[in-house]
Each structure stands twice: as structure tokens, then as C-alpha cells.
Amino acid sequence: MVASPRAPLVLRPRLAQRVWGGRRLDPAAPQPIGEAWEVYEENEVEGGPHAGHTLAELSAAHPHELLGRRARGTRFPLLIKLLDCAEWLSVQVHPNDEQARELAGEGQLGKTEAWHILDAAPGAELIAGVRPGTEAGLLREAILGGRVMDHAHRHPVTTGDTVLMPAGTLHALGPGLFLYEVQQTSDLTYRVYDWDRPASAGRTLHLHESAIVTTTAQATLMTSEALQPGETRELTRCDYFVLERLTGGAPLTGDTRGESFHALTVTSGEARLTWAEGGVTLAPLRSVVIPAALGEYRLAGDFTALLSRLP
Template sequence: MSGLYPLKFKPLYHEKIWGGNRMKSLLNKDYGSLSNCGESWEISGVEGSISEVSNGFLAGNNLQELVEIYMGDLVGDKVFKKFGVEFPLLIKFIDAADDLSVQVHPNDELSKKRHNAFGKTEMWYVVGAENGALINSGFNQEVTKEKYLEYFSSGKLMDLLHYDKVFEGDVFFIPAGRVHAIGKGALVAEIQQTSDVTYRIFDYNRKDANGNERELHVDLALDAIDFSYKEDYKTKYTKEKNASSEIVSCGYFTTNFLEFDKMLEKEYNQLDSFIIYMNLDGEFEVEFEDGKEQVKKGETVLIPASLETYKLKPLSSGVKTLEVYIK
């Protein structure tokens, strides 16, 4: 036995020009003196922002140190063989009190070439949405590079973008290359590849506290954009109570929605991956061979790959959580 247990980490809070206060009011997070908390990095292996354990005997150790020590026992043998000591996912909550910039992320090949980094395929689960909140994913018509440049140069880029009015439970899968933006009023859980490479395309001519507009990456973005068109960009899925309901699965991560009000026994003997729970509502306990760990609303917990069987026990009338792993 590795002696590993369900691990919690200290959230890394990021002030953003577009951030709000719902990390505190809806997810019970204490982000201190920040005036606009836009992001809570729940689990991160991003260089310079590596998560630190907050519970148990490993408290104070960072995630990269744990992967170096425990290797496949922590992340799964197949995951460790592929990614080494770099944790492969970045797990966040994002609170958009104002519109986020329109942006795009490069794929693995382009990101490796330009930044010696992974690309950034991601997904969003809408935790909460104010009335009329919008999310942009992709284009609303067939677009060529020439047409895109024409609209961009004339200040009409927004006329090309597809927007959906969003509600709690909506899901968007954003493969690398797809233009996207989270709109004002949306609170989302984001699961993504470990990468912080973002190309900002348009930022509504906003200025920071010093009167400066944020940098745009127009030329870099041009080679990264996937100009293909889809009629519907929202992910369709079905929910089954007291069972893991798959909402997104790709080569980088699988995410399930799990709503439960009774004890669940989980067996992942064949998975060979860590499992992450992002708790959206209610409270539960993870019961395992050597003990138990309570998970409150707004908290995230990582189940090491070596804990192949455990139980989830609801401590409130209903629990809603996201379950994330690598197949």
C-alpha cells in the first residue's frame, strides 16, 4: 500500500479585470482581500502555480513533488508513463462578472513548436448563470481565413461568433483551435489540459487601472484558429441519479456528472488513473480503507489511482459533483 489518501489542495486565487464575488457567495471560498476573484485554480501543475496539499500528513507538499515520489500510485501508471512528473490537468472555477476576452488556444503541435508546452483543449460546466448570460463557442456561419480577417479589420468580429444563452448544467466542449468566450454572468467549472497558453483576439477595447488596453495576439491566433462551422456547439448529455453520467470524453480527460442522495460504492480497478471530484452542491464523505475525508460545497478532492475502491456517502439531502479522470 502507498499510504495515499484523498487529497485536497489550497486553491490558487486569481484577481481578474472581469472577476466577481461568487467564489465566496456561491462556492464558500475565502479569497482574502482580492477585489475581483475571477479564477480559483483547484488543482494545478502549471509551472509557477503548482498546487499545495492542505490536508493529512502530506500537507505542505506540492503536487509535482507528490508525482515525483508516488508516480503511478498517485496518477496511474499509464498517465505517469505519458506525462512524467507534470500533472496533466488544470482544474478551475471561473466567475465572469463581466465578459471574458474572445480567445483561442493552440493545439499540441503548435503549442509544442512555439511554447514547448501542451495545447489546451478544455470543457466548461455551467455551475450558475444570471438571466441572459451568454457563452461564445465557435462561429455562426461558414468562415474562411480571409473572411475572418475582413470582419476583424472592420471591427465586426462579433458578428461572426456563435452565442448560446446558458443555464445551470449546460456543457461546452472547447477543442484547441475553437474561438470562444465566457460571457458576463456565467460561473463555470473548467477542466483543461495543463497549459496556460492563450491567444487573446478581442477584448472589447477595455482598459486596465492604468488606462492600458490588454495585449492582443492577432497574428499568433491566426494559425491556431479552426475555421470550421457547426450548427450546434452545446454538448448534449443525459443525467441518471445515483450514477456517473458521462458528459465529455476525449483523449485528454473524461468528465462525468454525478448527483446522488445515497451511499455509492465506486470500483475503478481497471481505470489506472487518478479521479477528481469538483463538488458543486451539498456535502459528502469519501470513505476508504484507512479513513474518510469530508468534501464541502465548492471543494475539490483528488483520489489517488492506488485507491481503486471507495465509497461516497452523502452528508446532505443531495450532492452534485463532477467526476474527472483520464481513460
């Protein structure tokens, strides 16, 4: 029997090679690394009494203690990544929950997601939604005919911007972006256009599915102001998650209250996380899941971090 998780769980990230990836996540890797899966149901715990166990195992065994009262089931509900974009990602779209079940099978989840830009090169841009005034029938015809870029809406972005991307929103990330992504626990992606890269086995297009699920909705882009030392600020929220930004320089106190786990990722600096029974130091780009049952905890140090939790 897996012991109940009542202390923070430091996770071992999973690195993924991508044709569009860069060198920030692992400069020594022989191939570009595009994604670090920081918080995922198959991530293993590093150290402590739960070392080697996955979030999926702990969620199934102790959903109330780990996930909290706000959870809708026993599956770990969020997937958090860091993305390093040296080239354009494919133009893609994700289904909602109902469409995921209909198109991919029972048990599949849709994907609503949010991005927070950690670093943006001068002139960096992304695609989020379609141009205002685009009609649904015209968009469907363009997707099936390979002309979706005629309607894609490009946006310039800078460091600190946040984008909420509901399921069904056409989107793509451009070169020069390093960002944090939080989403539903799903990697169900329909690729609409891939910049004429070779259609390898892992990069095929899904025009039929894309035409079904893509909407004319616009993504929500927000610019965040600087935080004061010791301040926490909500960046965005939806039915699936709340995303907050934290800054150190003064003591911070958090409290799960038994309602939801807190998934914390340090984005710069070093954070000292302490709770009643112990403490751990988190280096840059490391993530920890604080179980809902833990309650109050404290953060100290000069750092910035992002925190995702259930709404």
C-alpha cells in the first residue's frame, strides 16, 4: 500500500526532443529539446518516502489527500510543461472533453490550456485564434483546403504575457519563445499546418478532425505588471485551473486548505519551501506538487515562481 502523501513531492521532469526545440532545457543533449514535462501523471517522485512512485499511483491511492476536495475524479488533472521554441510549432487545435470522447475514444480528455511567456526574443509572435470576422463555414473550408494560414491571427508577445487558450482555439508558438504551459491532463492534438515540414509518422496532419473542433473564438491575451516582493497575483483562470505568479524577496505563506494541490514551478532564482515537518530547496526550473492535505507552507528566497491549482 502506498503511504498517504502529506509532504511536498519533488518531481523528476521528462524531457522530449522536438524538431522545433532549442537548447535551454538541456544544452548538452544531442538533439534539440522542445519540452520538459514538469508535472505529469507519469512523473516519478524524487527522494523521500514516495521516491519512484508516480503521481498517477499516488492520485489513485489517495485522491482526497493529494488532489483535494475540488477534484472531479482520481486522475491527476493537470499537465504542466516548459517549452523552448527555436522554430515555429505546428499550427494546431485541441478538442473539448465531449469531442475528445467522440473522436478519440472513451476516457479521453479535451485540452484547454494557458501559456505564460518566461522569455520572448525581440519580435517574437504566436498564433492565437482566427482573424476577427472569420465565418465558421469559411474557416472549415480553409482547413480542409490547406489554407488555414489565410485566417490565422498572429499576435506579438513579450516577456510576462499570459494567454488563455480554450479548447477549439487555433494556435501555434513562434521562434524565440520560452514559456510555461498548464493544461488539462491530455496530449490530444490535431495538427492543421506544419510549415511544410516532412509529414513523418509523428507529424501527420489531422485536417478532418481539425475542421470539426476548430472554432472562431478568440484567445485571451493579458500583460502582467511587475509584482512587489512577497506578492502573489492571479494571471488567469478557467473551469480547469487557476494560474498564479509569485515573487520572493519577502516571506510568502501558502495554504492548500484541503481544497486543491498546489503545483509550484520555480522560474528564476532559488526558493526555500518549508512546512511544519520539513523543508526543501527548489532550483530554477524545478517543480513540486504540494498535496492538498498539507495545509500551510512558507516560501523564502529571491525567486519567481508559477503556481497552478484547481479552481
